């Protein structure tokens with residue numbers, strides 16, 4: 001877009017009113033308002049202002065006082081008038097106004113010390129670990145964005161952007177766009193062994209929102225939820241914000257220890273699990289544990305939230321199907337996302353809801369954002385139903401498998417037996433277990449300073465971390481860059497005091 005085009009988009013009507021009872025002439029009132037707006041920064045340098053004709057119409061005055069005010073604003077250097085390009089605020093505010101500008105803060109600043117927020121908000125914090133601030137190797141959760149068929153996706157978006165039916169521009173169904181729900185139910189049945197009809201699918205703005213909605217529908221403030229320990233920090237944040245009491249339950253090679261969960265939190269109302277590929281340790285939940293968990297839910301009248309976030313990418317011989325597909329008592333709420341299989345900025349995921357809970361989920365959704373943008377949902381439905389999604393998945397599975405093998409080989413040759421690699425059967429990340437005395441946050445911090453992004457395992461614990469390690473994503477790292485990045489990482493880890 002040209003800078004001229006961008007300026008034109010900023011010609012907003014001015015929120016001013018003329019005081020006809022005032023002795024201050026109208027042209028002066030207009031001049032004063034715009035002068036103050038420029039000096040205080042309310043109007044930005046180069047920002048367009050309305051035409052004199054348009055402003056006169058809006059203020060319901062004749063054009064003469066508006067012309068007089070604008071002429072003076074131009075003469076004094078606040079505005080510039082460009083032939084054919086309208087009038088705009090001067091590029092730089094003349095130096096004589098600088099002191100006044102400093103005196104007039106654009107934004108209202110809070111006074112005093114810490115101020116009151118809800119207890120719920122006070123318990124939350126932004127994860128601003130330096131490992132999340134750049135996209136270097138081995139940033140977890142980021143797919144191979146440079147391999148995404150953006151031109152095809154763009155053509156699907158343009159299809160609706162250019163000529164969406166009027167009905168698509170109004171309020172849509174709070175369960176989501178019907179064509180996308182159809183496309184997803186077909187995919188889930190065929191690929192994930194999920195048993196559901198399209199009417200049970202709710203389109204959400206990513207898993208994160210799915211967790212928020214499920215927490216609020218299924219549980220009340222203070223209710224307990226069994227959590228895998230270590231587990232997914234995104235789920236910790238969602239449940240904390242919903243006021244739930246999280247009961248950490250250890251995971252072992254078979255996934256969540258259900259018997260231990262029963263012991264630690266009798267009466268818990270739900271369990272959150274990642275049974276296909278435990279986050280962050282990467283094991284699959286064994287069949288026995290799956291059945292134990294389903295039995296627990298039935299006996300306790302509790303719910304299971306199954307987060308199936310990346311198991312489309314499986315590299316072992318056997319596919320691991322969903323827990324939902326084993327459930328005969330409709331106790332599982334299944335959650336999926338397009339963040340890994342498409343791209344995270346899409347912000348589209350889905351819940352599969354037991355039939356008798358649909359109206360409660362809908363009501364909760366209508367109290368929130370109602371539904372994600374319809375045109376994006378429709379474009380995604382076409383992307384899936386026209387075969388682009390399946391093709392992209394197939395390609396990415398091959399690509400990630402190569403990256404994964406290279407990463408495992410590279411770590412094995414660089415670290416030898418000094419670290420243990422876990423969770424390589426699925427997904428886009430693996431975890432390196434470090435010696436217990438190693439401070440994984442320190443490793444991640446130093447890796448970040450060296451341009452590497454690794455997530456410290458200790459950020460995944462609700463209680464005191466018992467295992468030290470780092471999560472390495474391989475989705476977005478070129479195969480050719482893996483060896484040198486692992487070499488750099490090895491130097492950092494080896495220099496760690498506990499190593």
Ligand SMILES: Cc1ncc(COP(=O)(O)O)c(C=O)c1O
Nearest residue numbers: 141206207208232279309337339
């Ligand atoms: C366990 C787990 N669930 C869900 C997600 C995806 O979240 P969202 O759909 O909100 O992008 C991730 C991404 O890293 C994850 O690790």
